[in-house]
Amino acid sequence: MGLKIDSNIKVVMNQREINRILSAPQLALMKTAEAVRTDLLSTQTMPFASGTLQNEQTQLETTSVTNGVASVVSDTPYARRLYFHPEYNFQTGKNANAGGRWFDPYINGELVKWVQESFANFLRRGQ
DSSP states (O other): OOOOOOOOOOOOOOHHHHHHHHHHHHHHHHHHHHHHHHHHHHTTOSOOSSSIIIIISEEEEOTTGGGTOOEEEEOSTTHHHHHTOTTSOOOOSSSTTOOSOTTHHHHHSTTHHHHHHHHHHHHHHTO
16 A cells, blocks of 8 residues: 655765855955955055054954954054044055044944945855
């Protein structure tokens, strides 16, 4: 009465591809942070006297990328002072748009959507 179906199915997992898919968000996050850093430099909004702040002391911090955190960090003793005092009279000879609070457009300003779209594009491309 009953129909007996004999099936032998073998599933082979491509662990390399699985790992690529699982690491894609972290890679996209790192690339997004680098895109923010690159854009920040190209918009010439950071204070620039000798170039130390923007060139040597503004770097990516990706040690927590597995927890979904990547940062662009300006790490000099004077970075905080300059950042939180946009009222200073910044030199604009080398960076025409130099001023304080240079990360604000990426955090809560007009570039937030650009950051989100950049992440989505990097994730979509699997880069």
